[in-house]
Amino acid sequence: MDRMTGHAVLLLLGCYVLQVAVTDAHLAYVQGGFRPFLLVAALVLIAVALLGLLRAWRLRRAAAPDEQSGDGNGHDHDHDHGHGAPRVAWLLVAPAAVLALVAPPALGSFTVARQTAPIELPGGVADTLGPDDPGQDFRTLPLVQYGWRALSDDVSPLVDRRIRLTGFVTPREGGGWYVSRIAISCCAADAVGITVVVDGEQGDLAPDQWVEVIGTWAPPVTHPSGGFPEAVIAPVSVQLIDPPADTYQG
Numbered sequence: 001m002d003r004m005t006g007h008a009v010l011l012l013l014g015c016y017v018l019q020v021a022v023t024d025a026h027l028a029y030v031q032g033g034f035r036p037f038l039l040v041a042a043l044v045l046i047a048v049a050l051l052g053l054l055r056a057w058r059l060r061r062a063a064a065p066d067e068q069s070g071d072g073n074g075h076d077h078d079h080d081h082g083h084g085a086p087r088v089a090w091l092l093v094a095p096a097a098v099l100a101l102v103a104p105p106a107l108g109s110f111t112v113a114r115q116t117a118p119i120e121l122p123g124g125v126a127d128t129l130g131p132d133d134p135g136q137d138f139r140t141l142p143l144v145q146y147g148w149r150a151l152s153d154d155v156s157p158l159v160d161r162r163i164r165l166t167g168f169v170t171p172r173e174g175g176g177w178y179v180s181r182i183a184i185s186c187c188a189a190d191a192v193g194i195t196v197v198v199d200g201e202q203g204d205l206a207p208d209q210w211v212e213v214i215g216t217w218a219p220p221v222t223h224p225s226g227g228f229p230e231a232v233i234a235p236v237s238v239q240l241i242d243p244p245a246d247t248y249q250g
Contacts, residue, residue: 004060007052014045027246028106030187106247109170109207112180112193118228119147119194129157138162138214142249143181143194150196150231151220158217165196165213165233166241169205174224177202179213179233181249194249197221197232210243 020026021038030038129139129149141149141163149158167179170193178195199218205211215235223230 003052003056007049007056010045011049011053014042014049017045018042024245027248031184031248032246034187107182107191108168109180111182111191112170112178112195113173115191116193116195118223118226119144119151119231129161132162133164136164138164140164140166143167143179143196144183144249146196146233147194147231150217150233151229155217160216162214162216162236163233165215166244167194167196167211167213168243168247169202169207169209169211170195171202171207172197172224177205179211182247183249191248195230197230198238199232199234200238205238205240210241212239212241213237 017038020029021035021042026032026035026038129141132139139161143165146163146165149155165179167181170178170180172178172195177198179198180193180195182191183194184191196213198213198215213233213235214237215233218232218234220229221232222228
């Protein structure tokens with residue numbers, strides 16, 4: 001690859017990072033708070049690429065008169081062709097172009113089925129859930145918070161309370177299904193699945209469909225192969241919803 005091709009690939013990569021940073025597409029890779037860092041990285045890549053292209057163009061123009069004058073024996077002409085980059089080097093642009101045109105989706109049920117760990121109970125879980133959502137007869141909780149409470153020694157705050165959970169459908173090993181989310185600490189590379197067993201039939205719900213589950217606490221069950229306890233919710237209603245802009249639960 002010659003310098004012009006290398007800088008062109010770098011420019012395309014910078015433009016792709018910029019496109020991801022200024023839209024919600026970056027939420028498929030990192031937490032929302034990383035947007036400023038992506039913007040800075042994109043601008044640096046674009047600036048370096050443009051400066052490199054400008055310098056390579058100037059060097060090529062400066063070398064052109066010398067190549068034309070030569071020494072009469074064709075040495076310069078042969079030398080130039082001997083060290084030029086093959087045209088196939090431009091195929092290196094293809095992966096970056098594909099990413100720009102067809103962005104991969106956020107992680108989903110495939111990841112949950114392979115990267116789910118037992119919910120670790122923190123110390124000092126609050127003994128109250130707080131009031132219901134405004135104008136509703138349920139309390140919305142993140143999956144991980146429901147899991148903490150549902151598996152704790154004192155589940156009294158959950159008794160006789162309707163809880164609303166949102167997430168995507170993941171089939172459960174051995175039958176049944178989960179309402180699931182993906183938790184990330186930094187980026188999609190450290191993703192871990194968070195699941196709550198829905199005590200009911202999956203029916204026509206397809207994997208990765210987003211649902212709202214309103215239900216009540218049910219006793220934990222044991223994971224079919226892992227042997228660890230799993231939080232359970234007994235559904236009163238299950239409805240399809242649109243995916244949120246940020247599908248990860250950081």
